Amino acid sequence: xxxxxxxxxxxxxxxxxxxxxxxxxxxxxxxxxxxxxxxxxxxxxxxxxxxxxxxxxxxxxxxxxxxxxxxxxxxxxxxxxxxxxxxxxxxxxxxxxxxxxxxxxxxxxxxxxxxxxxxxxxxxxxxxxxxxxxxxxxxxxxxxxxxxxxxxxxxxxxxxxxxxxxxxxxxxxxxxxxxxxxxxxxxxxxxxxxxxxxxxxxxxxxxxxxxxxxxxxxxxxxxxxxxxxxxxxxxxxxxxxxxxxxxxxxxxxxxxxxxxxxxxxxxxxxxxxxxxxxxxxxxxxxxxxxxxxxxxxxxxxxxxxxxxxxxxxxxxxxxxxxxxxxxxxxxxxxxxxxxxxxxxxxxxxxxxxxxxxxxxxxxxxxxxxxxx
Numbered sequence: 001x002x003x004x005x006x007x008x009x010x011x012x013x014x015x016x017x018x019x020x021x022x023x024x025x026x027x028x029x030x031x032x033x034x035x036x037x038x039x040x041x042x043x044x045x046x047x048x049x050x051x052x053x054x055x056x057x058x059x060x061x062x063x064x065x066x067x068x069x070x071x072x073x074x075x076x077x078x079x080x081x082x083x084x085x086x087x088x089x090x091x092x093x094x095x096x097x098x099x100x101x102x103x104x105x106x107x108x109x110x111x112x113x114x115x116x117x118x119x120x121x122x123x124x125x126x127x128x129x130x131x132x133x134x135x136x137x138x139x140x141x142x143x144x145x146x147x148x149x150x151x152x153x154x155x156x157x158x159x160x161x162x163x164x165x166x167x168x169x170x171x172x173x174x175x176x177x178x179x180x181x182x183x184x185x186x187x188x189x190x191x192x193x194x195x196x197x198x199x200x201x202x203x204x205x206x207x208x209x210x211x212x213x214x215x216x217x218x219x220x221x222x223x224x225x226x227x228x229x230x231x232x233x234x235x236x237x238x239x240x241x242x243x244x245x246x247x248x249x250x251x252x253x254x255x256x257x258x259x260x261x262x263x264x265x266x267x268x269x270x271x272x273x274x275x276x277x278x279x280x281x282x283x284x285x286x287x288x289x290x291x292x293x294x295x296x297x298x299x300x301x302x303x304x305x306x307x308x309x310x311x312x313x314x315x316x317x318x319x320x321x322x323x324x325x326x327x328x329x330x331x332x333x334x335x336x337x338x339x340x341x342x343x344x345x346x347x348x349x350x351x352x353x354x355x356x357x358x359x360x361x362x363x364x365x366x367x368x369x370x371x372x
Contacts (some may be wrong), residue, residue: 023323063204
């Protein structure tokens with residue numbers, strides 16, 4: 001089973017069909033890995049590469065631009081089988097930041113001389129050099145800049161200039177940033193044939209961010225979480241988040257949601273709603289927030305004892321595009337989840353999800369034959 005999302009934000013009605021198709025395409029690519037006996041973390045990387053390569057998303061090609069007009073990518077990936085995490089932040093010229101994060105993850109298993117410890121997070125120039133040495137695809141910076149990103153930057157640079165003038169002229173209205181206009185972090189969660197889960201995410205970050213800023217997509221516990229170490233004793237959980245990075249970092253939202261999904265014993269969608277409502281919108285860490293609390297999470301929860309797998313999503317943004325596919329499906333499913341008309345963005349949570357049942361992943365081969 002694999003699920004993806006295209007980011008929390010506001011989806012233009014004219015582009016919804018394209019987002020739905022992109023979600024399906026990413027799921028199919030990840031599923032091909034699983035069908036060839038690949039691992040969940042390999043499937044997550046592949047699915048996110050598809051999302052990064054499409055200019056519809058704020059990741060890889062088409063990312064939001066910094067104040068300097070460049071693309072700086074953040075990405076991370078985590079394997080629930082061993083709890084190892086790899087990430088990169090504020091990296092330039094790398095076509096697929098998620099592949100760099102995956103390589104940083106893999107390099108942690110290589111022996112190091114003199115007892116040195118391999119990094120789990122690399123940023124900026126160091127991350128770029130690592131990518132180059134590892135044979136990652138390096139491109140001219142202009143190859144990562146889309147027309148949409150240029151238009152949005154021009155629009156908000158004009159507003160920024162107006163806002164700076166407004167400081168002198170008693171703060172004129174109408175120059176604020178619309179945080180929901182540009183979709184944020186893309187992500188994927190997955191469970192493989194062995195019952196192990198993984199999660200990954202990638203982002204160009206907030207529009208007009210300062211160069212060098214690193215968001216939740218690269219930070220441990222904020223962007224992704226995956227844990228299937230104790231699957232015989234408790235449910236396996238994979239989470240990837242999206243939204244305003246600073247708010248997601250302050251609430252450690254990925255790990256927070258994952259912990260709540262394991263600890264609470266209500267309906268999984270109710271548990272997700274409560275987690276986002278109590279631990280994000282009403283979090284004590286965000287009491288001083290002066291911008292809308294835009295966020296969301298894609299969650300996969302698997303009870304390996306009874307074979308039930310829940311895929312859920314929740315968001316405080318106007319919209320969140322999601323897709324999912326299980327092994328054996330001929331095609332992926334996708335939808336745009338939206339806040340109800342009477343709900344306030346940043347103040348309300350919308351949740352959705354679906355459930356599946358599989359043969360118990362903890363059964364022995366002999367037991368599986370008896371169940372067939």
